[in-house]
Amino acid sequence: MRRIKSLFMLLAMMAGGFLAYGQTSPQDTYYKFNQTYAAGASVASDEGNGGNLTVGQAVIAKNPAAEYMQNTYSYGISTTVNATGSKVTKKMLTFHVEASTDNPAHILLICKDYKATNAATDNYWGIFIASTSQWVTRQIIRPTHIDNDLYRMGCYEFVVNETNDYDLSAVGVQSSGKAEVYELRVIYEKNVLYQSIRNSLAIEFDHSTTTADRATTSFFRLCQTRPFDEVNGVQTLGGGVYFRPYANGTIVVDLINNNDQTAGIALDSILVFTNVSSGIQNLHASTVDANTTVNDFTLPRKVYKGGEYRLGYNTGSYIKSVRFIPDHYTVTLNPNGGTVDPTELVYIKDGDPILAFPEPSKDGYAFDGWDPAAPSSFPYAPTADITYTAQWTNPHGQCGDNLTWEYDPSTTTLTITGTGDMYNYSSTTQPWKNYRNSITTVVIESGATSIGKSAFAGCTALASVTIPDGVTIINASAFNGCTGLTSIVIPEGVTTIQNSAFYGCSSLADVTIERATAPSVAPATFMNIASSATLHVPYGASGYTGSNWNMFTIVEMNPSGQCGDDLYWLYDPSTTTLTISGSGDMYDYTTSTLAPWYDYRNEITDVVLPDGLTKIGNFAFYQCNNASLTSIDIPASVTSIGQNAFNNCTNLASIDIPASVTSIGLGAFFKCSSLTSINIPSGVTSIEGLTFAQCGLTTINIPANVTTIGEDAFQSCHSLAAITLAEGLESIGAGAFMYCYPLTSIDIPASVTSIGTWVFSDCSSLADVTVHWETNIPTFGNYAFYNVPVANVKLHVPCEKKSDYAAETGWKDFTIVDPCEGIYPVTANVDPDNAGIYYSTFYYSTAKYLVPENVEAYAASVNGSDLVLTKIAEANEVLPAGTAVILKSTVDSYTMVPSDGTAVTITATNHLHGVDDDTEISSVVTSGSCYVLSYKSGYGVGFYLYQSPNQLKAHKAYINLDGSGAAQAPKHLRFVFNSTTGIEDVQGEKVQGEKHLRDGVLYIQRGEHLYNAQGMKVQ
DSSP states (O other): OHHHHHHHHHHHHHHHTHHHHOOOOHHHHOOOTTOOOOTTOOOOOSTTOOOBOOTTOEEEEOOTTOOOOTTOOOSOSSOEEOTTSOEEOOOSEEEEEOOOSSSOEEEEEEEOOEEOSSOOTTOEEEEEEEOSSSEEEEEEEOOEEEETTEEEOEEEEEEEOSOEEEEEEEEEESOSSOOOEEEEEEESOTTSOOOOOTTOOOOOOOSOSSGGGTTSSOOEEEEEEEOOSOBTTBOOTTOEEEEEESSSEEEEEEEEBTTBTTSOEEOOSOEEEEETTTTEEEEEOOSSOTTOEESEEEEEEEEOSSSOEEEEESSSOEEEEEEEEEOEEEEEEEOTTSBOSOSEEEEETTSOOBOOOOOOBOTTOEEEEEESOOOSSSSBOOSSOEEEEEEEEOSEEEEETTEEEEEETTTTEEEEEESBOOOOOOTTTOTTGGGTTTOOEEEEOBTBOEEOTTTTTTOTTOOEEEOOTTOOEEOTTTTTTOTTOOEEEEOTTOOEEOTTTTTTOTTOOEEEEOOSBOOEEOTTTTTTOOTTEEEEEOTTOBOOOSTTTTTEEEEEOOOEEEEETTEEEEEETTTTEEEEEEOEEOOOOOSSSOOTTGGGTTTOOEEEOOTTEEEEOTTTTTTOOOTTOOEEEOOTTOOEEOTTTTTTOTTOOEEEOOTTOOEEOTTTTTTOTTOOOOOOOTTOOEEOTTTTTTOOOSEEEEOTTOOEEOTTTTTTOTTOOEEEEOTTOOEEOTTTTTTOTTOOEEEOOTTOOEEOTTTTTTOTTOOEEEOOOSSSOOOBOTTTTTTOOGGGSEEEOSTTOHHHHHTSTTGGGSEEEOTTTTOEEEEOEEETTEEEEEEEEEOOSSOOEEOOTTEEEEEEEEETTEEEEEEEEOTTOEEOTTOOEEEEESSSEEEEEEOOSOBOOOOSOOOEEEOSSOEEHHHHOOSSEEEEEEEETTTEEEEEEOOSSOEEOTTOEEEEEOOOSSSOOOSEEEEEOOTTTTOOOOOOOOOSSEEEEETTEEEEEETTEEEETTSOBOO
């Protein structure tokens, strides 16, 4: 059977190469007996001189005159025994083969069937391949009885391993027929494809004929390949093949035209399909038109299990291959990274069911069943093709009442998960003992409270161990003999380390114990570890003395730890510097779970924050109040400052909050009493409660994006004297500016809709409150201005809204100031002789007035016919009430606004008088003459005798001269400018025409018409 399987595989390879090598004409490949020659070559015809066979070359060994060698047998090849017992030499063919052990030659023999003249149940033939000296291999053939006197010989393979001349012979025993080798091939490599000769059928075979392999197409056994002259009376000129199917299925035939191997053939005749065993013959007419060319033809019927079949075609063309497609379902077993044998199970319909699935395996993993789940019971007959995929889990199990373990071979990591104590073991009972020489990393996750006895003893490859804070005890021999362990960190929670826990850890040179007070340690705990090992203990730790520790060089660690998922802190006592490194958000802390550097808060003089820090956590620097900690640089990566982050940093005088910050938490700078100024970034939208309470701020600007100021946000900022609130603010919380004693004024924008209680309580210096609500005037909470003398506080309201505020509870108690009251618009008159200089007069009896920008105020005294001017006030200085002045400006109009400021002191003689309302001259000038500011060509700007109309304008100044004395009162009092007064002489070209100043307006008369100062005709 092994040889037959090899033949099947060989024929399969021959099938694949049929078209590749093409087909020559019959006379080029058909060899007669005792003649061997290559195509187109002349070869000697003497017997035994067969010549050399090249790779893939085929010859015919045919002996029409061979005797019936009945009842004879010989192991030799140089002689045979005739009927009388005499030895005769009979060689069918001599040929030469190049071969070696590493490159053996495979010799394929295809023997022709024969018709026996005398049937015998034990007939057999011997076929021999021999060298010149001895036979090399042989094959005993027991022909198969086919029908009547027809016997099948079959196909056979021989292998030779050396270069030599070989003879082929055949000997008949108990046979009345004759042996005839129809084809001989020498194949040096089985994976080489070779051309076939006419009438030899190349059949596609993929696998052996075991049940597991029956799912592929081509499951039938080659019984014979030869030209059939006649079988059951049917002529098959194109050749044929015998085969035996192993299951129900369909036959597909590949047809090749003898004269054109690149195309199919026209189905102008019929396929012959015969069940030889039962003698049933089925003839199937073409199912397509006779002129249609096809390559593949599927027989329109099923082939049933059992029996032998013959297939032929009755034209000059022939069959290339035959495929048998069985009715079956395939179960595919996907090992999913592991191995399984076989990977396919085939169920042939109506055949044997599947009895079991093989068990897959994968190094370092546990098989966890199939997906989908394997059949619940066997035998199993699938109803469709299906794939099952192996599921794997890492080795795992239980190592405590509530602890489990898992080993990952891909990372050589053992992970302990769960809560509570670990079980105690011996060095041979650890559940992971099979992997302990491979384990390089042990991770004990948070929740475990102990490390069991001998848990990791003998884990020689172990290099890294993670012990969580919750572990309180490391039991005896826990790491005994872990020779690969070079360092370990024992967390603060461990209070007990039992005997031999680290015994024999010969590479252990670096031990860190985070506990400030030495844990209880058994005498042999650290025996036989690395020489000159170092023990790192907390800064200021105690108890690390005596024989249990004397094998170590003890080094106090700078306090350090984690303060964010990717942030770490280090405090260096030698420099009193706290350094944060890494990136991301800092953890939040509370007054009960304080920042890990809290114990050093009074020592820290410098804080270094990294680029990449995104949040300063709650209570991060709470009470860091060392006198030298006066400033902290916050990197531009920070977007959030947590609640109470700098609470009680009493010496923090300078901190720059970057523009990236959008959130400042409640109480972030509470009690930073040295902090005198702060910038609030524009991205901040809310000032939380107590954020700057009790700070040393003197001024504060609230940016436009802030909509809310929380309760007590600036409460008790005892130095806060100035606040700027931007439009956009909506709510001011209770007590926001409570106890801000120096605050003298506050301007509340119109966007504010809510003012809480106690907002400005005890702001005792508050003198001015400016508001902007035209409508919907908000009320304020109780005690908003508690201990503020609101009756003396001026409430500056929008223009002409005084009565509205006077009707509102709370607001009506203020001294309400309407900014439009007392405002006096001034139109100044140009000096025609000095372009760009304007003059006017002003008087107000009851209010002080602010000198506007671009304006100067002058007193006036009369000296004969001259008027001497003296400057008494610059722009932004305040004029006393009831003082008449001359105003000189560089603009033609401006506004006089009342002021509460301190007035200038006027020492110059002032001969000016004034009126508050439009007044008849006679009512104020009872004697002498009245002069008003005017201009006359040739005389310039000055005071001229006022004749008509007889009325003085409101808030204008005039001069009253009685004319007594030596000289009669003049008609013109001209300005005199000299160095003693600081007034420059008036210069300029005279404007054509007579100029007149009437009612404060300058006119120029040209002929009969009047023009204004801009040259436009007005009359």
